[in-house]
Amino acid sequence: MLGSFTVSRPTELEDALRLIGEDSLAYWGGTELFLAMKMQLLVPDNLVDLKAIRQLSDVRRTDSELVIGAGVTHEQIAEDKTVRESAGLLSSVTARVGNSRVRAQGTIGGNLCFAEPRSDLATALLALDASVDFRSATGQRSLTIPEFMLGPYWTAREPEELLVAVRIPLPAPAGVYLKFQFTERPSVAVAAVESGADQPVRVAIGAVSEIPILVTADDWSGIDAAAIAAGIEPVPDLTGSVSYKRHLVEVLVNKAVAAVQAGVRDV
Numbered sequence: 328m329l330g331s332f333t334v335s336r337p338t339e340l341e342d343a344l345r346l347i348g349e350d351s352l353a354y355w356g357g358t359e360l361f362l363a364m365k366m367q368l369l370v371p372d373n374l375v376d377l378k379a380i381r382q383l384s385d386v387r388r389t390d391s392e393l394v395i396g397a398g399v400t401h402e403q404i405a406e407d408k409t410v411r412e413s414a415g416l417l418s419s420v421t422a423r424v425g426n427s428r429v430r431a432q433g434t435i436g437g438n439l440c441f442a443e444p445r446s447d448l449a450t451a452l453l454a455l456d457a458s459v460d461f462r463s464a465t466g467q468r469s470l471t472i473p474e475f476m477l478g479p480y481w482t483a484r485e486p487e488e489l490l491v492a493v494r495i496p497l498p499a500p501a502g503v504y505l506k507f508q509f510t511e512r513p514s515v516a517v518a519a520v521e522s523g524a525d526q527p528v529r530v531a532i533g534a535v536s537e538i539p540i541l542v543t544a545d546d547w548s549g550i551d552a553a554a555i556a557a558g559i560e561p562v563p564d565l566t567g568s569v570s571y572k573r574h575l576v577e578v579l580v581n582k583a584v585a586a587v588q589a590g591v592r593d594v
């Protein structure tokens with residue numbers, strides 16, 4: 328059972344910024360928040376429903392970046408033509424998140440702010456070199472994914488800050504995203520991407536350790552899957568031991584790199 332709480336439904340961003348804080352939590356789809364509240368892990372006095380703030384639901388593209396509002400759902404990202412044309416890997420990743428209910432209700436902002444360690448989006452956005460924008464009643468700032476993701480369920484976001492948008496520099500690197508899972512969330516996920524000549528190749532490994540990690544190299548010959556697997560610190564759980572998850576990392580990195588080298592893109 329949920330405890331008692333009030334709900335505010337601002338239509339303007341500035342009003343939401345005045346409302347949120349330690350005991351007054353923002354939410355969008357509620358796919359994570361209500362589970363945490365049912366388990367009494369979060370017990371807010373007030374919820375600030377962001378769904379009526381239209382400016383947080385935009386996708387727009389400039390010459391240098393793709394900007395996705397915090398309130399855009401996985402399903403909307405997967406189906407958005409602008410996203411597909413400029414960062415196809417993200418379309419593919421969001422189309423495979425959880426189940427259809429989670430994709431329809433869950434947002435990119437909620438996914439990142441909750442910082443569940445098996446987040447597909449954190450891993451993909453790390454590979455894409457994305458950054459996240461925050462607003463508060465007193466200011467704004469932008470953080471890279473490594474600056475933002477500090478640990479399981481732990482980010483650099485202050486209680487009075489709202490995540491308002493995710494920025495992906497363009498042209499976005501392209502590549503493949505592979506994951507292995509027994510349940511609705513992955514046990515291991517690997518994004519391998521490249522931008523073209525003279526740009527480093529990037530491999531992000533997520534879901535397996537407390538936060539996703541990034542490995543870069545001048546070219547694919549510099550990516551050593553066995554060394555990456557040996558260096559990672561998997562969290563053992565019911566889906567696998569440390570050694571099993573290291574094995575999965577090595578297999579998935581090798582498969583992802585081979586696929587990119589073979590010209591596979593945006594899967």
Ligand SMILES: Cc1cc2nc3c(=O)[nH]c(=O)nc-3n(C[C@H](O)[C@H](O)[C@H](O)COP(=O)(O)OP(=O)(O)OC[C@H]3O[C@@H](n4cnc5c(N)ncnc54)[C@H](O)[C@@H]3O)c2cc1C
Binds near residue numbers: 356488511
């Ligand atoms: C069954 C299930 C399967 C799932 N499978 C996957 C999967 O395969 N891959 C994957 O990546 N994820 C998965 N998820 C997680 C899913 O992606 C997230 O639940 C969803 O994106 C969260 O978005 P939301 O809008 O529902 O967040 P909410 O539940 O509304 O909020 C989550 C948290 O973020 C805070 N918050 C929300 N928006 C903001 C904001 N703009 N600024 C500041 N704080 C904010 C809230 O206060 C809350 O603490 C799964 C979830 C479930 C329940």
